[in-house]
Amino acid sequence: MTIAEVSKQYDLTPDTLRYYERIGLIPAVKRTAGGIRNYTEVDCRWVEFIKCMRGAGIQVEALIEYVALFQQGDSTAEARKQILLEQRAQLLKRMEEMKRTLERLNAxxxxxxxxxxxxxxALKKSE
Known part of the structure; x- marks a missing residue:
């Protein structure tokens, strides 16, 4: 898939996709002989994963570290799991804070x- 197709499918700008790749948020995307990015199904799964995690507020730095560890292979599985566990704990904390905020707004x-x-x-009626 081209960057334009991936951009449309995942509702991300091409600039965002390039940025994600440049900072290591998604692994490097292979290119055609003409230098055009050619997203595979695996690349698209990374885009979907990162979009989901960013949508949940997961820290960019944690995701960059996760991707870098993933690229190092199976020996980093425990370290990757630890990152996910830490991010889940932070997300649960933010969800509790959001729940309290929602309750306050509702009240x-x-x-x-x-x-x-x-x-x-009453003021309108007295006018």
Missing amino acids: KIERYDQFVLPTEN
């Missing part, structure tokens, strides 16, 4: 509907 919205809107409507 504020409820109070808004109960108190602010009736007051505003």
